[in-house]
Amino acid sequence: MEHAPKAIDVTNDVEMRTFNFFTMGIDGHPLGLHLDMAIPTILNNADEEQQKDWLPKAANREFIATYAQTEMGHGTNLKKLETTATYDPKTQEFVLNSPTITSTKWWPGNLGKSSNYAVVMAQLYTQGKCHGAHPFFVQLRDLNTHKPLKGITVGDIGPKFGMNTVDNGFLQFDHVRTPRRSMFMKHAKVLPDGRYVPPVHDKLNYSAMVFIRAAIVSGMAYHLLVTSTIAVRYSAIRRQGEITPGAGEVKVLDYQTQQHRIFPQLARGLAFRLSGQYIMKLYTQTMDDIRNGDISAVPDLHALSCGLKAVTTHHAALGLEQCRMACGGHGYSQASGFPLHYSVAVGACTYEGENMVMLLQTARHLMKIAKAIRAGQSPKSNKIVDYLFHKGPPKCLIDQAYDTNYRNVLESFEHLARRQTLEVYDKLVQLQQQGRNYEQAWNDCAVELCKATRAHVRTFLARTFVEEIDKISDLSIKSVLQDLLQLYLYYEVTECATGLLEDGFMTGQQHKYAKKKIYEALEKIRPNAVSIVDSFDFQDRELHSVLGRRDGNVYENLLKWAQSSPLNKTDVLPFHHKYLGKMMEEARQRSKI
Numbered sequence: 001m002e003h004a005p006k007a008i009d010v011t012n013d014v015e016m017r018t019f020n021f022f023t024m025g026i027d028g029h030p031l032g033l034h035l036d037m038a039i040p041t042i043l044n045n046a047d048e049e050q051q052k053d054w055l056p057k058a059a060n061r062e063f064i065a066t067y068a069q070t071e072m073g074h075g076t077n078l079k080k081l082e083t084t085a086t087y088d089p090k091t092q093e094f095v096l097n098s099p100t101i102t103s104t105k106w107w108p109g110n111l112g113k114s115s116n117y118a119v120v121m122a123q124l125y126t127q128g129k130c131h132g133a134h135p136f137f138v139q140l141r142d143l144n145t146h147k148p149l150k151g152i153t154v155g156d157i158g159p160k161f162g163m164n165t166v167d168n169g170f171l172q173f174d175h176v177r178t179p180r181r182s183m184f185m186k187h188a189k190v191l192p193d194g195r196y197v198p199p200v201h202d203k204l205n206y207s208a209m210v211f212i213r214a215a216i217v218s219g220m221a222y223h224l225l226v227t228s229t230i231a232v233r234y235s236a237i238r239r240q241g242e243i244t245p246g247a248g249e250v251k252v253l254d255y256q257t258q259q260h261r262i263f264p265q266l267a268r269g270l271a272f273r274l275s276g277q278y279i280m281k282l283y284t285q286t287m288d289d290i291r292n293g294d295i296s297a298v299p300d301l302h303a304l305s306c307g308l309k310a311v312t313t314h315h316a317a318l319g320l321e322q323c324r325m326a327c328g329g330h331g332y333s334q335a336s337g338f339p340l341h342y343s344v345a346v347g348a349c350t351y352e353g354e355n356m357v358m359l360l361q362t363a364r365h366l367m368k369i370a371k372a373i374r375a376g377q378s379p380k381s382n383k384i385v386d387y388l389f390h391k392g393p394p395k396c397l398i399d400q401a402y403d404t405n406y407r408n409v410l411e412s413f414e415h416l417a418r419r420q421t422l423e424v425y426d427k428l429v430q431l432q433q434q435g436r437n438y439e440q441a442w443n444d445c446a447v448e449l450c451k452a453t454r455a456h457v458r459t460f461l462a463r464t465f466v467e468e469i470d471k472i473s474d475l476s477i478k479s480v481l482q483d484l485l486q487l488y489l490y491y492e493v494t495e496c497a498t499g500l501l502e503d504g505f506m507t508g509q510q511h512k513y514a515k516k517k518i519y520e521a522l523e524k525i526r527p528n529a530v531s532i533v534d535s536f537d538f539q540d541r542e543l544h545s546v547l548g549r550r551d552g553n554v555y556e557n558l559l560k561w562a563q564s565s566p567l568n569k570t571d572v573l574p575f576h577h578k579y580l581g582k583m584m585e586e587a588r589q590r591s592k593i
């Protein structure tokens with residue numbers, strides 16, 4: 001038939017994701033971990049033969065797999081995972097075991113009820129020696145009955161803060177045997193006789209985590225752009241109060257405070273989107289390099305993905321909350337769509353590496369660079385960190401008339417990142433000279449180390465935003481985006497003003513100048529705000545929001561939404577006369593006596 005709907009191609013990743021997303025919503029679905037973590041693990045950690053066997057079946061959804069790493073007792077410190085996989089050369093099998101309560105796998109998405117396979121991270125023992133955590137591809141449930149296999153205890157961990165459409169689960173192994181070839185063998189291997197062959201880089205097993213950290217950056221852009229769309233649209237129909245007495249009530253979007261609350265979230269959403277594209281490209285390139293035997297970019301990718309993940313999830317959480325509050329009372333209703341987006345987005349501050357831990361990972365990388373700088377070494381043509389080696393201007397120049405492509409603003413961010421990085425490095429060295437060991441000194445500097453990472457990530461986000469806008473050739477689009485860029489950059493200057501003022505780099509006057517540029521940008525963005533968010537072309541079913549409806553018919557639909565609540569199916573609730581009615585009747589009778 002000419003107009004028959006085309007079937008979804010389940011082997012097409014983008015098509016599948018879009019389909020899942022529209023049919024099952026944003027708070028997760030049974031295939032989430034299968035698509036986002038299990039398949040990437042197969043792609044990057046299975047050897048050729050394993051891929052040939054597992055990948056087509058995974059793409060075709062002949063099984064559903066999850067990523068089971070975190071345990072009840074350990075999520076961050078992977079060295080202390082307790083699940084063991086002990087090789088038995090006699091049978092050429094691994095024996096998987098959960099020796100303690102705290103070794104119970106806990107949290108993996110879709111593990112509870114949906115998955116019948118899992119990528120399981122377990123401490124690998126062979127020939128009496130532990131080689132650290134390695135991934136294994138393990139069948140959990142019978143393919144026909146879906147019952148757990150012998151020796152496996154599996155279930156759901158119960159309701160959570162949000163994402164309750166995902167069956168996050170628990171899992172225990174009681175000496176479960178799995179073939180030798182169920183170990184992912186692209187990097188490390190165990191030979192039939194039990195000899196261990198180490199990988200070229202011992203963190204290559206962690207590539208699925210790196211993938212999600214990179215993906216999260218665009219994910220957070222999505223959440224911010226969606227919620228600022230809701231807030232802008234609602235603020236453009238909500239009228240309350242007057243700016244000019246007697247001139248009638250204004251749209252709340254006309255208040256400067258409202259613009260200052262919402263527009264920076266829009267600008268950050270765009271910034272995250274552009275950096276999200278950058279880091280995904282870097283991820284793909286690095287994985288290609290690894291396939292060709294070049295692992296040199298692995299530390300850079302790890303450092304950038306950890307820092308971006310931590311900063312963007314934190315800012316998304318704060319930004320979403322601003323959008324909610326900008327919608328007043330109705331923002332607190334589920335009809336706004338905010339509770340759903342908020343509870344999904346804040347999960348990302350924790351999963352895939354707790355944010356502080358991620359900031360500190362990037363800081364490790366920064367400290368190596370600081371060491372090289374202090375040793376007088378030259379930069380190594382690394383676009384992301386080379387600026388740290390260069391001396392910038394001694395004073396801030398943001399208020400100079402000629403600031404081609406915001407060079408002066410970028411140099412301010414660079415100055416702060418450089419100063420913070422070198423200062424905390426010097427402190428680390430000094431503490432060690434005073435007798436602290438490295439780990440103690442590190443802990444004493446941890447807050448400042450996190451600040452160094454944030455300053456570095458801010459520099460990266462800002463530079464990427466400037467460079468990407470510069471590439472746009474359509475002048476009408478460019479000019480609108482330049483307004484958002486202006487807002488973004490000066491907003492970030494004020495956000496880190498303490499650091500810029502602290503060493504006298506920026507003056508109080510320049511701080512005032514940055515604020516002036518923010519207010520100027522808000523004014524320029526206001527007339528285009530609704531068109532900007534409309535241009536994202538989100539469908540109403542994506543926003544899940546009565547307030548953010550594209551047609552702006554908020555009030556009549558809010559009433560319909562409330563009337564359709566299950567509580568309103570009957571005028572009088574069935575148990576009214578049994579409890580509250582009875583209570584009031586008895587009270588009335590008593591007061592008559």
Ligand SMILES: CCCCCCCC/C=C\CCCCCCCCCC(=O)SCCNC(=O)CCNC(=O)[C@H](O)C(C)(C)COP(=O)(O)OP(=O)(O)OC[C@H]1O[C@@H](n2cnc3c(N)ncnc32)[C@H](O)[C@@H]1OP(=O)(O)O
Pocket residue numbers: 021026032036067069070075076077078079109203204206207209210212215216217218219220222223298299302348351352353354357361364365
């Ligand atoms: C259009 C739709 C949009 C909708 C919106 C969607 C929004 C979201 C978008 C996408 C999300 C998809 C949904 C996903 C659902 C949720 C999934 C959640 C899954 C999980 O949470 S899985 C579990 C994640 N767990 C963790 O992240 C654990 C955190 N811990 C670690 O990573 C590590 O242990 C550590 C980094 C803390 C330290 O590692 P460790 O092994 O102990 O190593 P060290 O000895 O400390 O370090 C040695 C050395 O190695 C370096 N290193 C560590 N990790 C890596 C790595 N991955 N790559 C490269 N190098 C690494 C480390 O820095 C050290 O380096 P150095 O010695 O300094 O040189």
Ligand SMILES: Cc1cc2nc3c(=O)[nH]c(=O)nc-3n(C[C@H](O)[C@H](O)[C@H](O)COP(=O)(O)OP(=O)(O)OC[C@H]3O[C@@H](n4cnc5c(N)ncnc54)[C@H](O)[C@@H]3O)c2cc1C
Pocket residue numbers: 033067068069070073074075076077106107108109163168347350351352353354355356357360
């Ligand atoms: C919604 C959701 C989905 C998840 N999905 C999965 C999944 O599919 N698969 C899976 O395997 N796991 C999953 N997880 C688990 C998740 O990856 C971990 O919870 C996360 O990595 C944090 O680890 P933790 O719980 O051990 O936190 P902890 O490490 O116990 O964190 C507690 C506090 O200690 C601090 N802390 C810990 N170590 C350090 C340190 N070295 N330095 C400074 N501070 C430190 C942290 O900053 C934090 O403030 C999921 C979690 C959530 C919330």
